[in-house]
């Protein structure tokens with residue numbers, strides 16, 4: 565049930581359904597989230613917010629007794645981990661998912677259909693990791709092997725979709741459904757001839773017509789998967805549709821594209837732009853975000869673009885930044901302020917030498933800040949994640 569309450573009634577364990585505040589002034593990265601600590605409550609009050617909406621189906625209600633409250637706090641504590649703590653589980657989940665989608669695509673090439681029972685354990689591992697702390701998996705989406713582009717794009721797509729849905733406060737069921745759709749969305753590419761799929765450079769108009777057919781093939785293959793949800797199917801069938809009706813394969817108008825379909829258009833472009841390909845370097849996340857903003861209202865739903873930016877942040881987990889002390893650092897986690905993430909320094913650009921890694925929370929540092937977005941390639945360093 566949705567309830568409007570005064571912010572002085574807030575308690576840990578409540579689920580904020582709506583925070584009435586512009587995203588630049590929002591002390592959080594979302595307007596829907598679970599109150600995990602007293603600190604979260606203080607931030608809302610400190611931002612001058614007097615009223616909020618809570619969802620009692622996702623969190624506790626008012627007048628929580630002490631026992632229930634401590635249980636809620638304990639369960640939140642159990643569910644959440646720091647990005648560093650989550651990294652090992654995230655690596656296993658990512659690798660399992662990559663191997664799974666590679667096997668499924670090979671089977672699909674031979675005409676076998678996808679069994680939902682096979683997908684579920686893979687998505688469970690990924691979604692549990694996203695729910696504990698999405699930053700670990702999001703960081704891994706930046707460490708890619710160009711030889712496995714289609715498989716890794718599928719896993720990254722799935723992770724980004726789940727993280728996006730989590731940031732929007734969607735149910736676990738919705739989060740898993742968009743994750744399944746994300747993992748399987750490009751399965752139709754198994755029908756696309758390799759010379760077109762892996763062509764380095766621009767496709768001819770004729771080749772592009774063939775390339776575009778992968779969406780139709782994805783739908784045809786997935787229609788044979790018993791029990792697949794409509795949400796998962798929409799992700800696969802609508803990820804190239806555009807908000808203004810100029811997308812493919814059907815040229816659907818915005819009213820005809822479901823929420824999952826509109827979200828998938830954003831995620832597909834963001835991930836494709838940021839990934840390295842054999843013929844071009846991936847764009848920096850901030851450049852990809854600029855591209856999304858340019859396409860707001862034409863290619864993409866503008867409100868969803870804003871929500872996506874909130875979910876990945878200006879400096880997404882895994883991206884490389886140059887600090888004002890000339891050290892390179894990896895973004896590890898965005899906590900409260902998307903402009904001041906927790907970073908791990910690893911390289912001194914003045915001496916051009918690796919340094920002992922060290923975690924720094926920029927939100928608590930008075931001197932250190934991000935100077936600009938950088939890349940491994942600029943300094944001839946091999947990507948790695950500790």
Ligand SMILES: [Fe+2]
Pocket residue numbers: 749750778803804832
């Ligand atoms: Fe696609």
